[in-house]
Amino acid sequence: LLDKAIRARGGPLPGLTRQTQAEVRVGFPGTWRWQTVIAAPDRYAWSIETTGEPTHYLFDGRVVRAFVGSALTSEDASPTAALRTHARFTGVMLLVGLQAPDVRVRELARAECPPGAVFGLEAVYPDTGDRYLVGLDADRLVVSVEGPVLLPPFERHAVRALLDDHRRVGGYTLAYHTRWMTDGQPLADDRTLAACPLARQLPATAFASPARLPTCP
Numbered sequence: 001l002l003d004k005a006i007r008a009r010g011g012p013l014p015g016l017t018r019q020t021q022a023e024v025r026v027g028f029p030g031t032w033r034w035q036t037v038i039a040a041p042d043r044y045a046w047s048i049e050t051t052g053e054p055t056h057y058l059f060d061g062r063v064v065r066a067f068v069g070s071a072l073t074s075e076d077a078s079p080t081a082a083l084r085t086h087a088r089f090t091g092v093m094l095l096v097g098l099q100a101p102d103v104r105v106r107e108l109a110r111a112e113c114p115p116g117a118v119f120g121l122e123a124v125y126p127d128t129g130d131r132y133l134v135g136l137d138a139d140r141l142v143v144s145v146e147g148p149v150l151l152p153p154f155e156r157h158a159v160r161a162l163l164d165d166h167r168r169v170g171g172y173t174l175a176y177h178t179r180w181m182t183d184g185q186p187l188a189d190d191r192t193l194a195a196c197p198l199a200r201q202l203p204a205t206a207f208a209s210p211a212r213l214p215t216c217p
Contacts, residue, residue, distance in 0.1 A: 001107045001119055001121060001136070001140070002095070002098055002099065002105055002121060004140050005095060005119075005121070005134075005136055005140045005141070005142065006095055006099075008139055008140040008141055008173070009095065009141065009142075009172055009173050009174075010168075010171050010172035010173055011171070011172075013040075013094055013095070013096060013172060013197060013198075014039065014040060014197075014198045014199065014200050014201040014202075015037065015038055015039030015040060015043075015096075015197070015198035015201060015202055016036075016037070016038055016094060016174070016195060016196070016197050016198060017035065017036070017037045017195075017196040017198065017213075017214050017215065017216040018035065018036050018037075018192055018194070018195045018196070018216060019033070019034075019035050019192070019193040019194040019195075019216050020033065020034055020035070020036065020190045020191065020192055020193060021033050021190065021191055021193055022034070022188045022189065022190035022191075023188060023189045023190075024187070024188045025185075025186045025187055025188055025189075026185075026187055026188075027151070032048065032049070033048075033049045033193075034046060034047055034048045034049060035047045035215070035216065036090065037202075037207075037213050037214060038087070038090050038091060038094060038096060039096075039198060039201055039202040039206070039207075040091075040096050040097055040201050041061070041091075041096070041097045041100060042059070042061050042084075042087050042088065042091060042097060043059060043060055043061050043087070043202060043204060043206075043207045044058075044059045044083065044086060044087030044090060044091075044207070045057065045058045045059070045207055045210070045213050046058075046083065046086065047210060047213070052068075052069075053068055053069030054068075054069065054210075055067070055068055056068075056210040056213075057083050058083075058207045058208070058209075058210065058213075059081070059083045059084060059087050059207060060204040060205075060207035060208055061204050061207075062077060062204070063075055063076065063077045064076040064077075064081040064082075064083045064084065065208070067209075067210050070209075070210065070211060079127075079128075080150075082150040082151070085130075085148060085149045085150045086149060086150075088125065088130065088147075089132070089145065089147055089148075089149050089159065089161075092123060092132045092134060092145055092147060093142060093145045093161060093163070093175075094142075095134075095142065098121075098123055102125075102126055102127075103123055103124070103125055103126075104123070104124040104126065105121055105122070105123050105124075106121070106122050107119070107120070107121060108120030108121060108122055108133070113135060114133050114134075114135035114144045114146060115135075115144075116135060116143060116144065116162075117135025117136055117137065117143060117144060118136060118137055118138045119135075119136040119137075119140060120133060120134060120135050120136065121133070121134040121136070122134075130147060130148050131147065132145060132146065132147035133145070133146040133147070141166055141173060141175075142163055142175065143162065143163050143164065143175075144160065144161065144162050144163065145160070145161045145163075146158065146159070146160045146161075147159065151187075157182040157183070158182065158183075159180060159181070159182050159187065160180075160181045160182070161178050161179070161180055161181075162178065162179040162180075162181070163175035163177070163178050164177050165177040165191075167195075169195050169196075169197065170195075170196065170197040171197070172197050174192070174195050174197075175192075176191060176192040176195070177189075177190070177191050177192070178190050194216045194217065195216065196214070196216035196217075198214065202214070
């Protein structure tokens with residue numbers, strides 16, 4: 001089922017740059033704009049627009065770094081860094097890294113599938129024991145993901161993402177709208193403004209500085 005889902009999406013995805021506008025409901029409510037970059041196997045960057053210089057959070061697979069503009073403000077190599085959970089959740093949403101030999105993936109029985117899904121997958125990562133449920137529609141496109149995310153200043157939460165408005169871009173079918181929930185309550189509602197699939201896998205060095213990140217016009 002995982003192989004079929006990857007084929008339905010358009011094949012293996014080396015990475016994705018995405019510009020997003022989100023209506024955030026909790027923590028810091030309001031309209032936010034940001035760019036994310038994800039690359040296999042677990043590299044991730046989140047760049048948030050502010051009234052001043054942008055704030056960047058980068059994970060190169062080993063260290064999480066924070067920047068204000070181009071100035072490095074912190075480094076965190078701990079396994080509990082919050083951005084690691086964001087990177088993993090986003091990777092599951094895009095089926096990036098699920099074919100790694102250490103990730104345990106199984107097809108769900110129909111009764112186990114998430115609400116609204118026709119098919120389902122369970123993915124368990126042995127390094128943390130974290131478990132994710134992926135819901136697929138009849139075309140085997142991802143329509144939901146459930147799993148743990150650390151959301152400072154809040155505690156670790158089981159988050160559910162509901163995906164729709166699938167569009168064809170760069171040879172891939174990607175969801176352009178995501179609703180984020182936890183404990184049945186809305187966290188955020190985001191819409192993709194631009195999505196740019198990467199033609200090749202980015203090296204870890206691309207996630208060491210915001211200046212090295214690809215951008216999406």
